[in-house]
Amino acid sequence: MIREETHSVWQGRVRIRVLSKGRGPALVFFHGPWGLTWDPFLEELAQSFSVVAPEHPGTTPAAPDDIYHLDGLWDLVLCYDELLEALGLENAAFVGHSFGAMVACEVAAAYPRRARSLTLIAPIGFWRDAEPVVNWMMLDLDALRGRIFRDPAGDAAKRMFGPSEPPDAAAATRVRLMWSMGATGKFIWPIPDKGLKKRIHRVKAPTLLLWGQDDRLVPPAYADEFVRRLPGAGVQTMDGCGHAPQLEQPNRVAQMVRDFLRL
Amino acid sequence: MKISAFHLMPHRELPVDFEKRYESVWVTPPWWELADARRVGEYYNWTLDELLYAAKCGFDGVCTNEHHQNAYGFMPSPNIMGSVLAKLTNGSDVAIVQMGATLPTSNPPLRVAEEYAMLDCISGGRLVAGLPLGSPMDVSLCYGVTPMEHRERYREAFALTLKAWQAREIFAWNGRYFQLANVNLWPRPIQQPHPPIWVPGSGSISTFDFAVEHDVCYCFLSYSGARSAKTMMDGYWRVVADKGRDLNPYRAGFLQLVVVAENDARAEEMYARHVEYFYHKCLHVPGIWFSPPGNQDYRSLVATMHNPVRRAENPKTLRYRDFVERGYVIAGSPATVRDRLKEEVIDSLRVGNLMVLLQIGSMPHELALENIDRFAREVLPHLRGVWDDEGWVNHWWPKRLRESARPRGAAAVGARPV
Numbered sequence: 001m002i003r004e005e006t007h008s009v010w011q012g013r014v015r016i017r018v019l020s021k022g023r024g025p026a027l028v029f030f031h032g033p034w035g036l037t038w039d040p041f042l043e044e045l046a047q048s049f050s051v052v053a054p055e056h057p058g059t060t061p062a063a064p065d066d067i068y069h070l071d072g073l074w075d076l077v078l079c080y081d082e083l084l085e086a087l088g089l090e091n092a093a094f095v096g097h098s099f100g101a102m103v104a105c106e107v108a109a110a111y112p113r114r115a116r117s118l119t120l121i122a123p124i125g126f127w128r129d130a131e132p133v134v135n136w137m138m139l140d141l142d143a144l145r146g147r148i149f150r151d152p153a154g155d156a157a158k159r160m161f162g163p164s165e166p167p168d169a170a171a172a173t174r175v176r177l178m179w180s181m182g183a184t185g186k187f188i189w190p191i192p193d194k195g196l197k198k199r200i201h202r203v204k205a206p207t208l209l210l211w212g213q214d215d216r217l218v219p220p221a222y223a224d225e226f227v228r229r230l231p232g233a234g235v236q237t238m239d240g241c242g243h244a245p246q247l248e249q250p251n252r253v254a255q256m257v258r259d260f261l262r263l
Numbered sequence: 264m265k266i267s268a269f270h271l272m273p274h275r276e277l278p279v280d281f282e283k284r285y286e287s288v289w290v291t292p293p294w295w296e297l298a299d300a301r302r303v304g305e306y307y308n309w310t311l312d313e314l315l316y317a318a319k320c321g322f323d324g325v326c327t328n329e330h331h332q333n334a335y336g337f338m339p340s341p342n343i344m345g346s347v348l349a350k351l352t353n354g355s356d357v358a359i360v361q362m363g364a365t366l367p368t369s370n371p372p373l374r375v376a377e378e379y380a381m382l383d384c385i386s387g388g389r390l391v392a393g394l395p396l397g398s399p400m401d402v403s404l405c406y407g408v409t410p411m412e413h414r415e416r417y418r419e420a421f422a423l424t425l426k427a428w429q430a431r432e433i434f435a436w437n438g439r440y441f442q443l444a445n446v447n448l449w450p451r452p453i454q455q456p457h458p459p460i461w462v463p464g465s466g467s468i469s470t471f472d473f474a475v476e477h478d479v480c481y482c483f484l485s486y487s488g489a490r491s492a493k494t495m496m497d498g499y500w501r502v503v504a505d506k507g508r509d510l511n512p513y514r515a516g517f518l519q520l521v522v523v524a525e526n527d528a529r530a531e532e533m534y535a536r537h538v539e540y541f542y543h544k545c546l547h548v549p550g551i552w553f554s555p556p557g558n559q560d561y562r563s564l565v566a567t568m569h570n571p572v573r574r575a576e577n578p579k580t581l582r583y584r585d586f587v588e589r590g591y592v593i594a595g596s597p598a599t600v601r602d603r604l605k606e607e608v609i610d611s612l613r614v615g616n617l618m619v620l621l622q623i624g625s626m627p628h629e630l631a632l633e634n635i636d637r638f639a640r641e642v643l644p645h646l647r648g649v650w651d652d653e654g655w656v657n658h659w660w661p662k663r664l665r666e667s668a669r670p671r672g673a674a675a676v677g678a679r680p681v
Contacts, residue, residue, distance in 0.1 A: 064561035182557025
């Protein structure tokens, strides 16, 4: 059963809902720019880990305006430190996707002892003029769908983008996606290079980078930027996936995470 | 009634297949393929000449505006244009309506307060201070402001501007977005306590609230005509009433595209292609760019997604006659134009401060002058007195110009001592 609890941090001004399930070593999952859903990947991880998945500030239902209490990445990182404290988690395996992978990396750089390991799935955080990260906030939702997923008609895409009927459900999906991008985008607009390069050397945790070979938002070449700064980090590139390999191939990615964490 | 000539300063010679070849008219159109600096210099001069001509013909005000990285209207600095207009209209009673410099793209926004004060000084107190939020294309896509911070930055900058104009003491501004330890504006505006303020918007509820709370003139800048603006403007007047303000028509501004000819058929011959150019090319922008994630607050986002009141028709599928029929453009003989403006815009929306766009899209200089001239001679005089019998005071117009019904051909004869 998925447990759900909401914690208040930041002098009570920021409410963060946390979904959790499973038994085993603690694993914190930092979701990407399109909000948190309990997907087959998390379900699979929950077979081996005690999975804790917080929602980024502002993306928790009924608390959208809490995001206005945070001014930048530094505030966000501190919020996560407070959240881990509230959850009683001294440390955990960190897994993050896209924007969430950048956040995981920032928290691990700020608090090196909190991250036992880092699994970064298609992380952002760096910038190359020759291979720009696509600004997904400038894409209409149909184009976005084709950029996130290798197969925009597949189950993973359907799960994220929801049914087109009834109209109210479709509207609710658009609100969820737009607001999640807005709230997370607050920390990365207009170029998602916010100084990780100055801080990443502080990361002590063993790191695995996972990339979909057909990532059309964040080119897989960005793995080099991480590896260059995190000697010893492993890289796995996966065929048949776009920017969200854990959604398109949940079992395979979950297995990679398990294999990595057994090391 | 105050009637001002508005200008966008568009690219007038985009290629015929522009909207098929390029992603957007805004943010990403390639300068080197599409424009030539010497030719653009001519556009700027034509624009100034057209506005100066309007001033000479008896318009009450001339309007400029700020936009970036685009071929739709590229006055990145409206105040450069405004200063030329201010200087060359000295001695006449035309208002310099800056619609205007965009606070969230000016850092610090004090720069706008300073430049507006300069314009007020140069013009002898004829400035109308438009304080727009700026479009998301300009503010977020071109100038890098985080969409979620756009409105907050605007509100803080607005408060700072008003205080900077009025404060008697040097003050410190310890804001969320701006920190300035010694604010001591030089110069201050002539108009006291500050120049009249207009806030342009495109129908967002939060802008209505803001405008009414601050007792400024709300200007609906729409390209879809008065009929589709009716719901919006009714909503605005409801907010005005709810907040206990009077229903002074000068609280409302509206922008309307207008073309005038001897008769309706002639108007089509003369202007159809320029109107189509405007709607097909100058508004060629991906929809999401008008409202990227975070730009709308959560409440507005939910409202827009669940009740898209402005389910915009795609103007690319419409032709001249559709634009005229739907009122996007008011076109035809002087009689047609004045009747429609009076009925559909002024009376129906309750507008006291009307702006008209008379140079539209690819319209060449000579034709723009002709349109301005015909409007000034055969339309404007018939509309000027519309609200007079109700006795409202236009608090949102420079005080020294409020009473004047400008005679045609008032000559600019150099600075008037102030």
